[in-house]
Amino acid sequence: MVNRTECAADLIARSGEPRTEHTMVMDELALLGEGPSPRIVGSDDGHWRWLLSAPDGTVAAQCPAVHRDPVACQEAFADARRAAVTVLRRDRCGSAARRGNQASQSGDLRGLR
Numbered sequence: 189m190v191n192r193t194e195c196a197a198d199l200i201a202r203s204g205e206p207r208t209e210h211t212m213v214m215d216e217l218a219l220l221g222e223g224p225s226p227r228i229v230g231s232d233d234g235h236w237r238w239l240l241s242a243p244d245g246t247v248a249a250q251c252p253a254v255h256r257d258p259v260a261c262q263e264a265f266a267d268a269r270r271a272a273v274t275v276l277r278r279d280r281c282g283s284a285a286r287r288g289n290q291a292s293q294s295g296d297l298r299g300l301r
Contacts, residue, residue: 189220189271199252201268214279216242220249221272226265228258236261 189201203216219240226238226249235254238261242248251268255261 189217189268189275191267191271200264200271201249202252203249205246214276216248217272217275217279221269221276223248228261228265230258238262238265240265 189199191198191200201220203213219242223240226240228236228238230236231254235256236258237251237254239247239251240249249268251261251264253264255264
């Protein structure tokens with residue numbers, strides 16, 4: 189997940205394994221945006237990073253950068269979670285609009301509630 193501004197772009201989260209299928213990507217975003225809290229882990233050199241585990245125990249998402257302390261790491265996770273929620277909202281709104289458009293084109297409005 190990349191956070192873009194007018195002047196730069198920062199990688200704020202990455203998946204444990206590369207994903208290309210939309211459904212799998214959205215499942216990992218849902219875990220990041222709505223799932224459990226991450227594990228905050230320290231390294232021998234005094235840096236910290238967050239890891240988010242999937243239900244099967246594999247790493248679903250992690251921070252690409254290391255942080256100077258656990259608080260900064262937790263704040264970085266909060267930023268990634270907010271970004272994931274934004275993407276999920278947009279995707280869900282777009283999916284609902286696509287379903288509504290398909291239903292209205294076919295004359296079937298039963299799926300719209």
